[in-house]
Amino acid sequence: MAGPLTGLRVLDLSRVMAGPWCTQILADMGAEVIKIEHPLLGDDTRHWGPPWLKDWESNDTSESAYYLSANRGKHSVTVDIGQPEGQALVRELAAESDILVENFKSGGLARKGLDYATLEAINPGLVYCSITGFGQTGPMASMAGYDYLIQAQAGLMSITGAADGEPGAGPQRVGMAVSDLTTGMNATIAILGALHHRHSTGLGQYIDMALLDVQVSWLANQALNYFCSGTPPTRTGEYHPNLVPYQPFPTADGEKVIIAIGNDGQFKRFCEAVGRPELAVDHRFSTNPERVKHRLALIPLMVQITQRRTSHEWIEMLGAISVPCGPIQNIAQVFADPQVQARKMQIELETATGAVPGVANPIKYSRTPLEYHKPPPRLGEDTDSVLERLLHKGAGEISALRQKGVVK
Numbered sequence: 041m042a043g044p045l046t047g048l049r050v051l052d053l054s055r056v057m058a059g060p061w062c063t064q065i066l067a068d069m070g071a072e073v074i075k076i077e078h079p080l081l082g083d084d085t086r087h088w089g090p091p092w093l094k095d096w097e098s099n100d101t102s103e104s105a106y107y108l109s110a111n112r113g114k115h116s117v118t119v120d121i122g123q124p125e126g127q128a129l130v131r132e133l134a135a136e137s138d139i140l141v142e143n144f145k146s147g148g149l150a151r152k153g154l155d156y157a158t159l160e161a162i163n164p165g166l167v168y169c170s171i172t173g174f175g176q177t178g179p180m181a182s183m184a185g186y187d188y189l190i191q192a193q194a195g196l197m198s199i200t201g202a203a204d205g206e207p208g209a210g211p212q213r214v215g216m217a218v219s220d221l222t223t224g225m226n227a228t229i230a231i232l233g234a235l236h237h238r239h240s241t242g243l244g245q246y247i248d249m250a251l252l253d254v255q256v257s258w259l260a261n262q263a264l265n266y267f268c269s270g271t272p273p274t275r276t277g278e279y280h281p282n283l284v285p286y287q288p289f290p291t292a293d294g295e296k297v298i299i300a301i302g303n304d305g306q307f308k309r310f311c312e313a314v315g316r317p318e319l320a321v322d323h324r325f326s327t328n329p330e331r332v333k334h335r336l337a338l339i340p341l342m343v344q345i346t347q348r349r350t351s352h353e354w355i356e357m358l359g360a361i362s363v364p365c366g367p368i369q370n371i372a373q374v375f376a377d378p379q380v381q382a383r384k385m386q387i388e389l390e391t392a393t394g395a396v397p398g399v400a401n402p403i404k405y406s407r408t409p410l411e412y413h414k415p416p417p418r419l420g421e422d423t424d425s426v427l428e429r430l431l432h433k434g435a436g437e438i439s440a441l442r443q444k445g446v447v448k
Contacts, residue, residue, distance in 0.1 A: 042070050042408065042411075043068065043069045043070025043071075043405075043408055043409075043410050043411065044069055044070060044405065044408040045066060045069040045070040045071040046070035046071070047070075048066075048070075048071040048072070048138045048139065048235075049071065049072045049073075049074065049136065049137045049138050049139070050063055050066050050067070050071050050072065050073040050074065050137065050138070050139040050140070050141065051074055051076065051130070051133050051134055051137040051139070051140045051141075052073050052074060052075045052076060052114065052140075052141050053076050053121075053130070053140065053141065053142035053143075053144070053149070053154070054141050054142055054143040054171065055077075055083040055084050055085070055143065056083070056084050056085055056143070056220070057085070057110055057187070057217050057220035057221065057224070058143060058171050058219075058220040058221070058223040058224045058227070058251065059141050059142065059143040059171050059224065059227070060075075060083070060085075060110040060111055060224070061110050061220065061221055061223075061224030061225070062141055062169070062171070062223075062224040062225070062227040062228050062231070063075070063114065063141050064110050064111060064112060064113060064114070065224070065225070065228045065401065066139070066228060066231070067112065067113030067114055067414075068112075068113060068401040068403070068410050068412070069401075069403070069410060070408070070410075070411075071138075071139070072115070073113060073114040073115065074114070074115050074117055074133060074137070074422075074426055074430075075111065075114040075115060075116050075117065075417070076117055076118075076119050076121070076130060076133075077116055077117070077118050077119075077419060077420065078118065078120065079118040079119070079120050079420065079445060079446075079447060079448035080448070082116070082118070082419040082420075083107060083111070085104060085106045085107040085110070086102070086103065086104055086107045086419065087104065088104050088106040088107065089104035089105065089106065090104075090105075091104070091105045092104055092105065093105065093108060093394060093396060094394055095393045095394040096393065096394050096395075101393060101394065103396075103416065103418070107416060108396060108397075108398065108416045109398070109399070111416040111417070112389065112396070112398055112412060112414065112415055112416050113412065113413070113414045114414070114416070114417055115414075115417060115422035115425075115426055116417035116418065116419055116420055116421050116422050116423070117133075117420065117422055117423045117426045117427070117447075118419065118420035118423050118447050118448040119423075119446065119447055120445060120446050120447070121152055121154065122152075123444070123445070123446050125441060125444060125446045126446045126447075127152050127153055127154060129427070129431070129441075129446070129447075130154055131153065131154065131158070131159065131162060132431050133426075133430065133431065134154075134159045134162060134163055134166060135162045135163050136430050136431070137163070137166065138165065138166070138167065138235070138244075139166070139167045139168075139169070139231055139235075140159065140166060140167070140168045140169065141169045141171070141227065141231075142154075142168075142169070142170055142171070143170070143171040143172065144170075144172075145172065145182065145183075145184055146170075146172055146174075146175075146176050146181045146182055147182070156168040156170075156246045160244065160246075163244070164242070164243055164244060165238055165242060165243060165244045166244040167231055167234040167235060167238065167244040167245060167247070168244065168245075168246050168247065169227050169230065169231055169234075169247040169249060170246070170247065170248055170249065171223060171224075171227055171249045171250075171251070172185060172248075172249070172250055172251070173185010173186070173189075173190065173250065173251050173252060174250050174251070174252050175248055175249075175250030175252070175253060176248045177248075180252075185250075185251045185252065187217040187218070187219040187220045187251070188213055190219040190251045190252055190255050191213050191214060191218065191219055191255065192211070192213075193252060194219070194252055194255035194256050194258075194259070195255075195256070195259060195262075196213075196214065196218070196219075196255060196258070196259070197211035197212060197213055198211055198272070198273075198274070198275065199262055199273050199274065199275055199276070200212050200213070200214060200275060201275045201277065202275060202277040203274065203275050203276055203277045204274070204275070206277055209275070211275070218255075218258070219251045219254065219255045220251065222254050222255070222258055223249055223250075223251045223254040223255075226249060226254050226257075227247070227249045230247045230249060231247065234247060261282065262281075265281065265282070279335065279339075281332075282332065283300075283301070283302060283328060283332070284301075284328065284331035284332050284335045284338060284339075285299055285301050285307075285331070285338065285339065285342050286299070286300050286301060286302070287299070287339075288368060289342055289343060289346035290343060290346060290347055291346055291347065291349060291350055291351040291353075291354060292347055292348060292349055292350045292353075293350040293351055293352075295350075295351045295367075295368075296351070296368055297346070297351045297354050297355060297365055297366065297367060297368070298364075298365065298366050298367075298368060299342075299346070299354075299358065299363070299364070299365050300364040300365070300366075301363065301364070302364065303328070304320075304326070304327055304328060306362070306363050306364070307320060307325070307328075307331070308320040309361045309362070309363055310358065310361075310363050313357065313358070313361055313363070314345050316341075316345065319338075319341065324337060324338070325338055351367060355367065383400075384400055385399060385400045385402070386398070386399065386400065387399070387400045387412055389412055389413075389414070389415035390415075391415050396415040396416060398412070400412075419448070420447070420448045423438075423447050423448065424438055427447070
């Protein structure tokens with residue numbers, strides 16, 4: 041069966057992470073994605089290694105792990121959009137596409153005649169999504185945005201890391217490019233909404249996505265903590281600002297487990313299971329608001345309790361009474377986890393030179409399951425076939441473009 045977006049075509053003028061993450065999701069869902077790359081260098085992330093993909097003989101290839109993470113299912117077409125002939129090719133491809141995704145700086149494509157106003161005149165049904173650091177308006181609209189900078193400016197780092205006065209205190213970035221990834225996800229949502237509107241009206245539209253906007257929106261409950269209290273949230277390290285107990289606890293084997301108690305019923309069951317029912321009726325701990333207020337009194341009592349059993353024993357014991365408890369795993373342990381394996385979250389696509397591993401898309405449809413057929417493409421491997429199939433370019437015309445350096 042084909043994915044739910046089968047029949048749609050995406051023209052992908054993005055590179056690095058936010059845009060490619062969006063277009064990889066669209067490719068996973070069945071859309072045909074044509075990735076436009078510079079003829080000599082391609083996507084910046086092709087060179088962001090090591091590590092590199094291994095071939096069948098375990099030798100390094102020229103494909104970086106970073107690039108592979110966000111580009112499966114796509115067709116690589118090399119076009120120099122700095123040349124008029126390259127710009128014309130992209131306009132021709134836009135006329136045959138449903139969606140265009142780009143992450144050039146604000147105004148960057150207008151000078152090449154590849155902006156929304158120009159392409160809308162050619163294809164009124166085109167859904168055109170621009171991804172920038174700061175959006176198309178405001179005093180920072182012309183500036184480039186990078187994930188690390190966005191995490192800092194949007195407040196995420198101010199609430200991430202150990203609290204002041206604790207060892208290692210200070211703002212920290214999240215270990216993934218979360219601003220890029222969540223912007224790619226939100227761009228996908230925005231595109232699907234625009235496609236539904238087009239279904240009703242026949243008209244596409246322009247989508248202005250900014251990393252800063254997305255990261256600010258992702259503050260979620262922490263933003264509301266500020267709005268409702270008037271006090272900016274601070275770093276709380278291991279513990280949750282609104283729930284107690286909801287943090288790592290040491291166990292008898294020298295490890296830690298996360299105990300994430302989300303309501304008073306779970307806390308009561310925990311107390312009864314560990315032989316301390318009096319804690320659940322103590323006025324300091326009987327309700328979550330009181331536990332938050334008296335966290336410093338409760339946590340040492342919890343630590344005394346959790347150190348009596350191993351991590352495995354706690355996970356088994358608390359799981360049996362529906363009290364959330366789980367391990368802190370490294371990435372190798374994640375992909376060895378029986379639950380992760382049961383959900384088939386690791387995939388592998390074979391190529392002529394080697395097998396390409398990947399992380400599966402988490403979407404699981406009942407009627408249109410996602411399928412993975414095309415590994416991340418080598419630079420320009422689909423140029424001729426796409427130009428022939430979609431634009432009906434002959435061998436002589438493609439050869440002339442290649443001699444001019446317009447395509448590779």
